Amino acid sequence: MTETTTRDQTADGFPLHRGRGRFNAAFFRAMGPYLESSLRPHKQRVFAGLPASVVEIGPGVGPNLPYLPPGATLVGIEPNRYMHDRLRAAADRRGVRLDLRERMAEQTGLPDHSADAVISSLVLCSVTDPEAVLAEIRRILRPGGTFRFVENVVAPDGTPTRASQRMFRRPWAWTFEGCSCERDLERAVRGAGFASVEVEHYRLHSPFLPFNTQIAGVARA
Template identity: 65%
Template sequence: MTDTLFHAHPVRGPMNAAFFWAAGGMFDRLLRSHKRRVYADLPDTVVELGAGVGANLRYLSPGSTLIAVEPNPAMHGRLRRAARRSGVHLDLRPVSAERTHLPDASVDVVLSSLVLCSVGDPGQVLREVRRVLRPGGRFVFVEHVAAPAGTPLRRLQRWVRRPWAWCFEGCSCERDLASVVGDAGFDRVDVESYRLRSPFLPFNTQIAGVATR
């Protein structure tokens, strides 16, 4: 299966895989309370968009199945090893979140964590999520978003836009993802906004929530 929407970069891809592998514990400590809330009661089979190196495997039960949508081949080796250690069956799909090739109404939960910031078209990703979810299915997410307009943090996000995007596979710190999820046609959307305290300042404004089909 060939993904025409993602083009692997020979430097950025391996750099991101190594970075998120090394920093995974720190990011989990920052986000753990929010992830525990929205990732509660996950079923035996979960689709994850941008599964990366397996940061969210710790929230799945041993013996469950992760359908991992991850187009960056540099992530795949670490993701496979992490899944084996966690006792989670891995169904790896090297495709983009905009076009997963999964059947209509085929899954109960789609999960994303710090992914919608870097996809080419978050609206299309959410249309794809709604397509693959069964009626009553959930999209559970933890994402970083734009700071309020006119604030020093928003100005910082704008100043670092280009180098940040280059380093993190096109990641944007200036997306209003709460509105994107709210406008995606889900029957119900529950979103919490919060702010982290971390050295990664442009990343510190966050949302976590559940959107129900």
């Protein structure tokens, strides 16, 4: 099967691969409970006290819906349409009103200063331009609004994890739709012009070695 028969595009040009798109939707649905068992303490900390309306960059199949308050509205910026059915079903189960937008995170289409909170988890590794996404988040946040994030990041030089990130760079990115575990996302967030940034470093203990160095934090506009 040729690439032209397996690749499609969303309305704003996201290169959607039918096989990998479906695989990732199924993978994160299946692996959700396992990932959440490790990430839950960090998400509980940074997602605590979310407002009734939240913008999420890359909500996927909805692993962060349980952290929203009852009756909340989620504006989901999700270009992978193969995630959409599972996300809608999960939102229905949680009683969350879903405003789903098939757009890339660099251009959400939301008005300036229209969001009290933006969240992301395990997403900034795979966006095309992290700096542009962070600038877009700042643009849509109201003054005093928060960007709350849980992300995987580059490991320190000279460590086995860093070596594995280099070794698996290409197959990892191909499988997980551009995900790079070699991005210094803490530096990107700190350099994005937020009024304040708080970051916690931690390590997951999982067989997915390139993925195990993580940060969680809150940036305030």
